[in-house]
Amino acid sequence: MEVFKTVLKNREYVAKKLDQKYGNLRVRMSCPICGLADKNSVNNEYEENTITFYCPEHGKYSVNVNKGISKLEYNSPLRNLIRGMSYTATNHSENYNYEILRITGSDYAGFYQEELRYKVASYLGCNVSEMSMIFYAPLVLDWSGAKLLKSLYVKEGAYQDIPKKFINYSFLKADLSYKGLDILYDIVINWINNPYMLFRHYSIYYFMEEFEKYE
Ligand SMILES: [Zn+2]
Structure with missing residues (x-):
């Protein structure tokens, strides 16, 4: 709570640094009636320890940070x-x-x-x-060096050349049962035992090769 109060006192600086697009302190609380929240914190009003939010349907609602800090969400x-x-x-x-x-x-x-x-x-x-x-x-990367993203796979049908079990756990489980997790554990514990392997990224093709060894 003390940390958040410090942030509040310096909110102009913090807002400018952390929200270059809108310049707002990106704190929000959902409307107690309908649950809607002002995601970009456009209509927030601030007093010393009170923040007032605005719902287009139900009007203004406030929170005192001394009591209701757990209701707040941040970007x-x-x-x-x-x-x-x-x-x-x-x-x-x-x-x-x-x-x-x-x-x-x-x-x-x-x-x-x-x-x-x-x-x-x-x-x-x-x-x-x-x-x-x-x-x-470490990150798991695709062929281009970008982070492997499940959303890309689902939305865009990307990663056609990668077996499904390396993208979606339910396929890994169907194929190898819990042995899949054991193999993954063995791969990762090896990084921890050899820390030079821990501070780098891995392509998904690395996992495909490693799995072949362990399977
Ligand atoms: Zn509302």
Whole structure:
């Protein structure tokens, strides 16, 4: 909650950095009557600890962040920032005897974090050299080097040359039962045992070859 209040106090800066398209602080809450939410936070109004939202059907509704913060939702960059700063606070608090480590896909590494997390968190007074750690998981790529996307497969009929079991788990299960997961586990545990294999990406064709070895 303290993190979000800091964000609120600096909302003009945060909005400009994290929402270059609309310049809004991308916080939303769905209408308590119909569930509709202003996704781009266009009609939000802010007072010190209160945010007022607007539903075209039911008018204005408000939340006091001291009581209703759990009702709020954020777009990805704002959620990423708030999580990062909250994890950092937890990691440095004596009330917790554990540390939070975030695991996310490598497509969120690099420029995204530098511009949308570290620079903004630093501006908001967070000591970024002590910030919570992010581990970036390897990506599975297609022939062109783009991330393999199930939605592309479903919508565009892409990846015709790739056996279905490498795209959709239900086919893998039908073909190999749980042995498919065992093989996947063996492949990945090998990366963890050989960390130089962990900090890179893999093409889907790599999995096709590995599976042939294990099958
Ligand atoms: Zn409504």
